Amino acid sequence: VRLTELNPRWVGKGGEGVFRTNAQGELEPAPRREGVGIIMACPCRGADCPSLYVPFDRPLDGGPPIDAHNWTRTGDTFETLSLTPSIQRIGGCGWHGFITNGEVIKA
């Protein structure tokens, strides 16, 4: 299935009204980030399956990753996106597969 058929959206974080805790334990405004990951309908197409979120090592905005565990991203569009390594859901449907050049392929 093409990634574009799974209602994909880029994930943003932070921005106006969003705060984070700094190294001193104080709240500070969290800078707006764009394209830190992708969220899509689960490729299993199960009606009850929650959306799937995958964070990137190289967010689209050029900033550092925000999650500790990330997938290596190439491609800047839903049509060309590739992520490595493979993606596996823990629990739930347990879907396991690949996103390569915008194509979602079950392992």
Ligand SMILES: [Zn+2]
């Ligand atoms: Zn699923």
